[in-house]
Amino acid sequence: MAQQLAIGVDLGGTTVKTGLIDRDGKIIAQAKLPTLAEENPKAVIGQIVKTIQEVIPHAGGKPIAGIGIGAPGLIQNPGGIVKSPPNMKNWDIVPLANEISNVFQMRVEVDNDANVAAVAEAKFGAGKDYPNFLFIIWGTGVGGGIIMNGQIYRGLTGGAGEVGHISINYDGLLCNCGTNGCVEAYVGQRYLSKRTIEKLKSNPSSKILELVGGDVEKISPMYISKAAEAGDVLANEILVEAGTLLGVMIGGVMNTLDYRVTVIGGGVSAVGDFVYKAIHQSVQKNVQKPLRDGIKIVRAQLGNDAGIFGAAGMVL
Amino acid sequence: MAQQLAIGVDLGGTTVKTGLIDRDGKIIAQAKLPTLAEENPKAVIGQIVKTIQEVIPHAGGKPIAGIGIGAPGLIQNPGGIVKSPPNMKNWDIVPLANEISNVFQMRVEVDNDANVAAVAEAKFGAGKDYPNFLFIIWGTGVGGGIIMNGQIYRGLTGGAGEVGHISINYDGLLCNCGTNGCVEAYVGQRYLSKRTIEKLKSNPSSKILELVGGDVEKISPMYISKAAEAGDVLANEILVEAGTLLGVMIGGVMNTLDYRVTVIGGGVSAVGDFVYKAIHQSVQKNVQKPLRDGIKIVRAQLGNDAGIFGAAGMVL
Structure with missing residues (x-):
């Protein structure tokens, strides 16, 4: 065998x-x-x-x-x-x-x-050492999967782990799916880029604009991350906020499953470590006290x- | 056997x-x-x-x-x-x-x-016919348990299903646990009663006051439910809102686990059917589309x- x-x-x-x-x-x-x-x-x-x-x-x-x-x-x-x-x-x-x-x-x-x-x-x-973790695909949308005892947990109809449509604000942004406050409507790539373009109107000197050569259509979380790492305050704020909001949802899932580990893949997962730090802090704040030790937010490894x-x- | x-x-x-x-x-x-x-x-x-x-x-x-x-x-x-x-x-x-x-x-x-x-x-x-469901204790606080394939799912350290501290608003009410927007801080019995006392100040003619003989210390979800069923508008609003907010959290858990059924016990679970209807509607709104059929919100049966x-x- x-x-x-x-x-x-x-x-x-x-x-x-x-x-x-x-x-x-x-x-x-x-x-x-x-x-x-x-x-x-x-x-x-x-x-x-x-x-x-x-x-x-x-x-x-x-x-x-x-x-x-x-x-x-x-x-x-x-x-x-x-x-x-x-x-x-x-x-x-x-x-x-x-x-x-x-x-x-x-x-x-x-x-x-x-x-x-x-x-x-x-x-x-990245999950090789963890028999139980939440996997998140952070890209255009937010999707995911749940690993339980080393196996995928599918739920009743294969829909388990679709965490992008968990609401983090009952009164929040209306998502395409009809729910208010889905985490995807806050941190999905499209939303993030759109919101950044909006903010750049009052921050024309941001390094983000410089990195995309003035072409706002090119704006993506990767450029925002690079701008933040080059010291751009606006870029840093945008991604720390996104990480914090993603962490609210992750915290809810950790509470539900009594899990500690989240592995993040997808296009946006290549953002800088400072975003992972923001996610980590937010998860720690959003879980019940006995779960606050041992929280791990890990970058996916396979391309x-x-x-x-x-x-x-x-x-x- | x-x-x-x-x-x-x-x-x-x-x-x-x-x-x-x-x-x-x-x-x-x-x-x-x-x-x-x-x-x-x-x-x-x-x-x-x-x-x-x-x-x-x-x-x-x-x-x-x-x-x-x-x-x-x-x-x-x-x-x-x-x-x-x-x-x-x-x-x-x-x-x-x-x-x-x-x-x-x-x-x-x-x-x-x-x-x-x-x-x-x-x-x-109430869960006899359902091998997979979320159980909620709705009382002073909000607690719970997850039944998976007919067995209790405990998670890594026995904390699974503690859904009362899932945030339904990242910017919401500060809970005792230090998290913003825990569902418990919105719908736990103590919060509900306190909030009702507050609202009664500008609604002195509410049936709730009548039912407790003017003694606001006696106010509980059961009295609010009775007042609502006797046609009191304020009482109805308070419990429909509570059910709706509880449903936001339940929707998130249904999304995570790909579940359909929730059984509700605890002191507050004795409220009228109109509250269960509000929970049901809210859960349906807060799950991804493929999960919207077959949602069941059931009252616990054992005392x-x-x-x-x-x-x-x-x-x-």
Whole structure:
């Protein structure tokens, strides 16, 4: 069993990336094909199957534990059914796990991007030492996944860990989802950038403007972070506030689950350490007293290959 | 195994109540003694042991699955260690599960009041049909417990489900715990009553005052509920707002766990159905869209014996 391998499939809107990996997270073989998302589910499944067929011979006789697939859209589990993934044509409801296990006679697990990324960090990344943590994808929106006893916790219908739509202010900003005060409506990348553009009108000398060459369309949390680290007060304020608000939500989840550790991935997670410090302080303030020791806010470690690693990790 | 019995111990500050119950929740024998909380742990343990010895002979040869104990204070699990329970003298840290299992050579589980009440509802009460739900004790404060796959989910240190200190407003009322906007600081019984007294100053004709005979010290959520049901507008507003705010917190927990069902117990849970309706509407507004179907807000069913039932339920 120690030599067992697993196949991880990262199903993206443009490319299917598939890897054969071992328990230590070493990629033994990789295959890549266009997704053919503009055709239909049958075409997409065909591409997935081809990439898997390409990596299997590299196993060299070692047992393969199964196939994990990270997919966009809403995934119904148990069952591994993929519902209406964005950017995939003619795709309504597809029992993807069944389709693939019928071909390969192996255990197949399918989950959404956020859960797969959480598993990747749990098995091979920043969460390796923590059997229980909250994983957050901090990007355009705010998503996440819950690792419980080393496994993904999916909830009743696969929606667990979607923490972006937790309200941190019952009377707050109206989110697209119809709720007031969702944390995503405060700290999601789009909101952050928009709010920064607004504030720059009265702060035209901010380093943020300098860094984007005056083009406000280019503003992103990364530029704001760089400006803050170069001493820009406004930039610092914006990201410390964002971290503080994210920490309010994280604190609520820590209270609920009696957890201590949060791993943060996604595009915005590359911001400077001062933001992590702000998150940490806020979480500490927002949990019940017995939980205030041992709080950890950790940066995700896996980049582009997180999809393959996490997908494989689901069956390891 | 179908005939298996269990012993449940409800350790209160004044009385130890112990019951021998069967799988259907029928009490076969009961014993009661003063806790002797004003003496020391040895005295208290002695009383617990005596009540257990009193009920055991009534088993009539049927196997006893174990002993469950509901205790006040912070309980460390695994281990069943009871730390500094309020109102118990000279009690610092006591490995209560060990102390009792040494005497009876049985499996012993110890948990806090809120978790035990949650188990009681799960096994014998309003949660019987739901393997996964959030239990809330709505009383002076707001506490709770999480039932996951029919069992209590304790988290890393036994603190899971303590949802009263989840913030529903990052900029809100300062709670005793040091956090801004804890839901407890909005809807806990004491806060509700205090706020009502304040509002009555400009509403002297409210039915609430009539019901308490003009004595504002007597004001409680039950009187407010009665006034609302008799058509008092202010009373209705106060409790609908409280339900709505409680629903914001519940929505956040439903989002985190992908749950649908909440069972509400505690002193305030006896308020009228209109409050449950307000909670329901608020939860529905505060969860992500795929979770909006099937939301259930249910009144707890077990009263005074919940402690015994839940304690026994932990080992059944």
